[in-house]
Amino acid sequence: MNLVTETAAWLTNPAQWAGQSGIPNRLLEHVLIASISLGIALLLALPAGLAIGHTGRGAAAAAGVANLGRSLPSLAVIAIAIPVTVLVDPVLGGTVLPTLVAMVVLAIPPILVNAYTGIAEVDRDLVEAGRGMGMRERQILARIELPVALPVVLGGVRSAAVQIVATATLGAIFGSGGLGRFLVDGIAQNDDGQVFGGVVLVAGLAIATEVAVGLLERLARSPGLRDRRKGPAAVIAPQPQLPV
């Protein structure tokens, strides 16, 4: 059997579509752990990034934190987190929690950096106009800066989401479930059909995540700014995304 038929056979086998180790359940695990960690990372990084972008204070420190976080090997972060998470919960601390910690840690840099560069790059004239109209700082942020910067901010969320989906795959090595299990088990059992089935599913989910957040990004672009896409506002270098 060649790889294509073997993969197709594995993917279409009804046994793969039911039960705890079936594709639907693994997909659910993957999406669940990814959503939880993205949610936590957003809660931590987004308010900080918006505040830094608005006030201009702490940008150097945030860039330092972001650069540090980006340099960390994801597998190493999972390993480092284990003794801490085991103290929190003896069972989950050895499986799901360390991966969750790594996902949050690695998702913070792109969200933080894009949020503050996005806000900081908003035309100062717009901000001054808002101030002149008697808007409070909070209103300026919510009604002027955030809507204008939204595509850039979401660009950071997209990088983070893709990174999280990839890290969730790695988590399968440490027993956190998800689609990565098919890769880990397939390699261990020398089962090419399972490996390639897993590759198709994992790559599919990663690309779907990228496309979905990319669509949101496009929708978030204010109609008034749409045809100025190639203008200076759109060429802010987004945080480069790194593979996991």
Place this chain on the structure above:
Amino acid sequence: MIDWSWLAGHLDAIAYRTLQHVYLAVLGVAIGFAISFVLALAAARYRVLYPPISALSGILFTIPSLALFAALISLTGFSVVTAEVPLVLYTLVILVRNIVAGLDAVPVDVVEAADGMGHSRRQRLWRVELPLALPLIVAGLRLATVSTIGLVTITGTISDAYGGLGYFILDGYHRGNFLTEMYAGAVPSIVLALAADLLFVRLQRRITPWTRVRATEAAS
């Protein structure tokens, strides 16, 4: 919590894995740079090539590395090729983008001045465009190196023969969360990544002395 006698007894192994880590990473970045350089020059000269190159590499970039390593095992076996191909592929995305951006950032006036002085296309590239693109090229090398050092840890999933310091993380986990061994892999791999980052920051500063001059002028 840390078993010091294990560490003392495995210094040789840690040194060996550290060297292997550096070797796998440097090999990946070096091959990746050679390929990217050719691709980027081609894309800078023939613009039509750039969108397909960048779209293809963008898709590749979103695919998790574990999937790429796993897919290659059945094609190229448990060999060093399986470890290096994904490492090289991931560097392409970063390096091609940065080299092209660097060449694009060369001011048109400078290019025209070079033409006016009678430079041939090749002379202009090597003497004018590439030196001016160097800061962005080095910035790309910095990102590529740091990310490759991280990815080398995952090559341990292919076979115990690879993985660099990642070997200890996986082996320690398989021994039932043997923390000393896991930390013996995790901590040096983080140090390695940060050291590489710092090294490139220094190099960036050294090759762009004018940024420092400008900063002091602005301060005075």
